[in-house]
Amino acid sequence: MATESESGQVESFGQVSRTVGTVFRYLLMAATMFGIVTLGVLLVYVANDAIQPLTADPGWYLVFFATLVLPATVVGGYLASRRLSAFKLGAMVVGMLVVTLMFSGGVAIIFVDIIPPLVGFSFAVALFLPAVLVVALTSQDRHVSFTSRLVLTAALFYLSLFGLPGPVGSALGVPSLLPSVAELVQSAPFVPLGWVMVALVLGSVLAVVVGRYVAGIRDARTGALAGIAALAATAAGGAVGPLVGVDPISTVIVAGVALVPTATYAGGAALTRDEDRLGLLFAAVVVVGTLAGAAAVNALGFAGPQSWVDWQFLTSSHSGNAENAGLYPAIGGSILLMCTVAALSFPLGVGAAVYLEEYAPNNAFTRFIDVNISNLAGVPSVVYGLLGLGVFVTYFNRPTGTVLIGGATLALLILPIVIISSREAIRSVPSDMRQASYGMGATRWQTVKNVVLPEAFPGILTGTILALGRAIGETAPLIMIGAPNVLFNLPTDLTSKVSAMPLQVYAWSSLFASEDFYTKAVPAGVVVLLAVLLAMNSVAIVLRNKYESET
Incomplete structure (x- = not known):
């Protein structure tokens, strides 16, 4: 334990100096700011080359300033001054929407171009059926030992996914005796449309998550209704897609990965955070302002930045020409x-x-x-x-x-x-x-x-x-x-x-x-x-x- 001596020094710590501590603190702050500013300058330099913001028409900036920047600044400043937690809630909803939209693009790549909808649907069914059987059997008899449950679970999932004898038998040269559930679904004479299969798989998972989230806020009945609504909203994306000229599978994924989860979180916050629900106004201003600005510049004919990060870049493959190269x-x-x-x-x-x-x-x-x-x-x-x-x-x-x-x-x-x-x-x-x-x-x-x-x-x-x-x-x-x-x-x-x-x-x-x-x-x-x-x-x-x- 440190004690003060007659010489004015603290034993085990040496002489205490507030000046040295203050200088040390400001040196740490300066080092941190130097690193942040240097990284920020580098990122701004790279982003300027990629996005080229100065190539947009002045009217484009004016429209988005009037529809997005000014209203969001006014509402955000008011919320931040009155109740900071409400502003954080609104910013959280906006950030969640942006991030989930990015993730929905990745999910769309998987289910549109990498994994055919029928294959994904067949394996989802092959995973769902043994899971239901295992839950039903273990709930009926709680005295089944852990080893028995483990062996039963492994056997059911193996048969459902791979059939009998499956990969093990194929490696030993044994012919197939029983097809897997996935193979049976893929060979069925009638299958739903691609977007319907994606909506069933994605919407079912989302329905369970949303139902449990809402049930924790209200009750089981309300949670079940919310889960059904989430499934219906996800499926509705497939019907809306052709109306706006977008592939229905993509709209189903956007609805299920981005729109429905964000709306559920915002609704749950409105029900549970009475004092912060006003922060949702900031999220509404940002979303509505962005959509209104996009519609206005399109109607008025104002050109935006000639960015290299555009739809062509994100959906094209490599090219020997930099203008046509994609990622x-x-x-x-x-x-x-x-x-x-x-x-x-x-x-x-x-x-x-x-x-x-x-x-x-x-x-x-x-x-x-x-x-x-x-x-x-x-x-x-x-x-x-x-x-x-x-x-x-x-x-x-x-x-x-x-x-x-x-x-x-x-x-x-x-x-x-x-x-x-x-x-x-x-x-x-x-x-x-x-x-x-x-x-x-x-x-x-x-x-x-x-x-x-x-x-x-x-x-x-x-x-x-x-x-x-x-x-x-x-x-x-x-x-x-x-x-x-x-x-x-x-x-x-x-x-x-x-x-x-x-x-x-x-x-x-x-x-x-x-x-x-x-x-x-x-x-x-x-x-x-x-x-x-x-x-x-x-x-x-x-x-x-x-x-x-x-x-």
């Missing part, structure tokens, strides 16, 4: 890579974290593992590329540059980060909660499943999303495993060749280096990549803030 195959490749990375790294990372924190003994071996996990988190990404090349390509003799090999290599890259962040989240769960669970007679597994993981899940999810944000921007591992720099078509399965957004930008700046690519395609690709990263990180930030507010 579409690279965007689809990045989406498939991230799905593969998440599927491989999340269960392995969380499982390792649970074992190390809850089950592993404190001995020399586990301490050795701890040190190596921390060291692996700092290994350069090119080393993981060499590891993927040596293990997956050379040792297992797999083809280079595929979705599966790229996803597995990037999963190895972020696996230490997922383990460390998951361990920190599990460690943050108070030990009193564990002791209370043990005191009520729960086993260690029941405590982990019902107490530790639910409490730690927001932190685990936040760390995983941030790790995925790192993986989506990596180039060196993909180069090392032989991923092509340029692709003209989307990958369709896990064995297809794959490219990614950072790899495509790298190719434009090196293999196709020219003044046009430097000033047009490269800045546009960087802006799109940064937008995706910011969208992913925003989800992590929201989850972290929600978790901190609850605790």
Whole structure:
């Protein structure tokens, strides 16, 4: 404990000086501001080349100033001065709408061009039927042992997805005896329209989520009605699409991923946050002002910025001409890579974290593992590329540059980060909660499943999303495993060749280096990549803030 001596000094701390502390604080502030300003200047420079805001007509700026900027500034300033939490609610709704619209574009790429609607629908049915059977059987007999439930669940899902004998029998040369549910659905003589199948799959999941959310606010009956309304609203997108000249599958996805969830959150906030519901006025002003401004400039004929980040850039493949070059195959490749990375790294990372924190003994071996996990988190990404090349390509003799090999290599890259962040989240769960669970007679597994993981899940999810944000921007591992720099078509399965957004930008700046690519395609690709990263990180930030507010 520090004590003050006769010489006016504090033992164990030295002489106390407010001047030194003040100087130190301002030096830290200056260093932080220097980094932020430098990064901001760089981003503004790149965004200016990509968006070219000064090429718009003056009338275009005037219209959007009158319909969007001025009303949003007035309403936002009033809310911020009267009640800051109300303004934050409105800004949250606007941000949620923007981010979910971006995510809906990624989902549309998957269900429109990568996975046919019938294939996705068949596998959704093949997953739904055994899930219902398992829930029904276990609810009828609660005395079934855990091992029996595990074996039954695995058998039902295996038969439903793969049939009998499935991949195991095929590897042994055994002929197929029983087709899978997915195969039966795909071979049915009559199937619904594509957008109907997408609406049923997406709308059913959304109905469950919305129903549970509303039931937590009101009651079970209201939640059931809200779930039905969410399913109907998602399906209505398919009917609206042809009326506005848009593919019905795309409108179903936009409705189910962006519009319905945002409207549900806004409605729930209006019901539960009486003092902050006025903040929804800010969100309404922004949305209405944006739509009104777009309609006005279209009617008046004012040209907007001649941005290189346009619909043609987002939906076209590579071209030798920078003005016609697009990022579409690279965007689809990045989406498939991230799905593969998440599927491989999340269960392995969380499982390792649970074992190390809850089950592993404190001995020399586990301490050795701890040190190596921390060291692996700092290994350069090119080393993981060499590891993927040596293990997956050379040792297992797999083809280079595929979705599966790229996803597995990037999963190895972020696996230490997922383990460390998951361990920190599990460690943050108070030990009193564990002791209370043990005191009520729960086993260690029941405590982990019902107490530790639910409490730690927001932190685990936040760390995983941030790790995925790192993986989506990596180039060196993909180069090392032989991923092509340029692709003209989307990958369709896990064995297809794959490219990614950072790899495509790298190719434009090196293999196709020219003044046009430097000033047009490269800045546009960087802006799109940064937008995706910011969208992913925003989800992590929201989850972290929600978790901190609850605790």
